[in-house]
Structure formats: structure tokens, C-alpha cells
Amino acid sequence: MKAVAVFPQKREVRVITDAPEPRIQSPTQVKVRTREIGVCGTDKEIIEFVYGSPPPGSDHLILGHECLGEVVEVGEAVRGLSRGDWVVPRVRRPCPHATCPPCRGGHPDFCITGDYTERGIQGAHGFGAEYFVEDVAYLHRVPAELREVAVLTEPLTIAEKSVRQLERFQDRLPWKAGPGRAVVLGAGPVGLLGAMALVRRGYATTMYSRSPKPNAKAEASEALGVPYISSKEVRPQELVRRVGAADVIYEAAGVAKAALETLKALGPNGVCILTGVPSKEEPFDVAPVLKDVVLGNQVLVGTVNAADVDFDMALEDLRHFQARWPGGLERLICARHSPEDFCDVVTGKKSGGIKDVIRFI
Numbered sequence: 001m002k003a004v005a006v007f008p009q010k011r012e013v014r015v016i017t018d019a020p021e022p023r024i025q026s027p028t029q030v031k032v033r034t035r036e037i038g039v040c041g042t043d044k045e046i047i048e049f050v051y052g053s054p055p056p057g058s059d060h061l062i063l064g065h066e067c068l069g070e071v072v073e074v075g076e077a078v079r080g081l082s083r084g085d086w087v088v089p090r091v092r093r094p095c096p097h098a099t100c101p102p103c104r105g106g107h108p109d110f111c112i113t114g115d116y117t118e119r120g121i122q123g124a125h126g127f128g129a130e131y132f133v134e135d136v137a138y139l140h141r142v143p144a145e146l147r148e149v150a151v152l153t154e155p156l157t158i159a160e161k162s163v164r165q166l167e168r169f170q171d172r173l174p175w176k177a178g179p180g181r182a183v184v185l186g187a188g189p190v191g192l193l194g195a196m197a198l199v200r201r202g203y204a205t206t207m208y209s210r211s212p213k214p215n216a217k218a219e220a221s222e223a224l225g226v227p228y229i230s231s232k233e234v235r236p237q238e239l240v241r242r243v244g245a246a247d248v249i250y251e252a253a254g255v256a257k258a259a260l261e262t263l264k265a266l267g268p269n270g271v272c273i274l275t276g277v278p279s280k281e282e283p284f285d286v287a288p289v290l291k292d293v294v295l296g297n298q299v300l301v302g303t304v305n306a307a308d309v310d311f312d313m314a315l316e317d318l319r320h321f322q323a324r325w326p327g328g329l330e331r332l333i334c335a336r337h338s339p340e341d342f343c344d345v346v347t348g349k350k351s352g353g354i355k356d357v358i359r360f361i
């Protein structure tokens, strides 16, 4: 079958046509026909060979971790899914160690050993092939009305895990804090989906992103009723004067300096959630930032990956977002491409929009 694969030793990325079609090998497995794969910065790092690893014994890794597919066959013990259902798979699988409480408790997103696998990223083939087989425990059923947008489920789970944890951080305050003000840093798909999740939970949300208006991301943000402010035009101190100090910063830019500078817009007792992975070190004087963190009782938290509850909540939120902002999610998916275009899409030669998607059939 056809698959998009990266060969790290040969430094090659290409479509292969001789990948063995996977077969159901246990009664709880499900065979899925891949419909769509979302591409993101993680894929870019993998094809630039800075990240990612093939399964043990394989010279290549099949890419693709943001997936929407259709069930074509179910094992005899599978309940709750049948042929013709559409599903999204989770990405991370637990490490094997008895000494890892999060993995043993069903939360590999908090794994402490680092020996987890991630489909399409680390040690396990991804979903960027005509078919894949997965245990039913890692699949989430997609309602029919969400099929056009459900490829956004996985990137939305980053926000779902964040807002779920955010409630815990707010609980630490000795009084009941209202939702307050949020600033989202970075208007890519993770930022825009994060803005939707924050607005839904009552935060007065502002998008803070590099490119000056007009641009497609600013339009997508403002279509949600979320004002867009360019960080090139407005410094964080001025941002505070315009919209007030943030109770929450949701960082989705992956640029360390931008994240640290934006902390100047975080108010007392505020929470900064970091979701982007900075790719290179940049010199920056962190002392003033850390001083404010201490004197302001602030919380800085990193978050990665997501749990099963976050996938369920993402699918529920997608339904809510569709009703609240008709066309708002569709606007994020700027183009659908063929698997042969994967490389050009990931490297930006064939995109330039918000979220690019590879369509398999």
C-alpha cells in the first residue's frame, strides 16, 4: 500500500508503494482506512531529521499523527465501533515500565521514563498510509456531522488538556477566580483552536501574533470575535494598556524569546501555559521575568500530548464550535493535498495557509 515515509539514515522522505497492508492480529483491534492527515511543525522537524525515530528494526518511519479515518474491519471483541464509522486515533502509547505510575494509570501523556512510543513520531509507524490497524482503546468515534473538520481533533486536544489543567491551577487561589482575560500567543492552528477553547470557557481572549494585519490568521481570529494584535506593532506593555493584564497566556508560537517577552503581559496570580517547542536557543535575560513570576505568584507550565478525556472533550468542543462559529473551523483548513505533495506541504512550498491536510482517498 501507499504510505508517506521518512528514511533517516538515507536522509530521504518519499511516498512508498510497497508498505505491507496491516492486518488485524488481536480481537480488540480495528482496521482503519486513512482519510485525512493534518501536517504540523512536528512533521517538519521529523523530515528535517532533528526529531523522530522509526520502529525498532525498520529503516523508515511512516509519518502522520493527526489523523481522521474510516473503519473498514473490526476484531471480534470490539464493541462500540463498526465498519463505516469514522474515527480519530490517539498518538502516544504507554512505556512498558512498572515503575511509571502515569503510564500504568492510563496517562502516558505524563510518562516519566520517556520510553513511550508515538505513532508517526517516535518508535511506531504513523497513520500516513492507506490503512492502519489500532486497538479500539486508542480510537475515538467521530459523529457524522464533524467529518469535514475532525482532522483538527488532535491539535485541539493540546488546548483541551491545557484548559483542563488550568482549572486546577485556578483552584489553588484562596478565592473563586472568574475566567478573566486570556492572551493567545501565536495564531497557528494550535493557537486558533486554543482561542476557541478559551472563549468557550468564558475568557475574554486576545490573539497576539507576529504578522501585522491583514493576513489569513488575523481574519480567522477576528471571525471568532477574538481581536488580533501584531506583536511587531504592539509591545507587551502596550498590550496590557490596551486589553488589560492577562490572567492566562496560552503560548502556541514555539519561540522562546516571544514567550518570555509576552510574560510581561501576565497579571498577578496569572498562569502561562507553554505548548510550543522552541527549536533553537536564543539569548535572553530571564532574571526580570523570573522576578515577576515570584512576586506575582504566577504559574509557568509546560504541556504536551493529551489523554483520552481530552480527545472526547475535543470532539464535543468541535461540535460546539461548529454551532457557535459556522464556517470557523473550515476556515482553518486552507487546503487539501495529495500524499505525493507531503514534503512540499510540510516545508511550506505548497501551503502558506493555516492548516494543511493530506487527503488519502
Ligand SMILES: [Zn+2]
Pocket (backbone or CB within 6 Å): 039, 040, 041, 042, 043, 065, 066, 155
Ligand atoms: Zn501535530
Ligand SMILES: [Zn+2]
Pocket (backbone or CB within 6 Å): 094, 095, 096, 097, 100, 102, 103, 104, 108, 110, 111, 112, 113, 114, 115, 116
Ligand atoms: Zn511511562
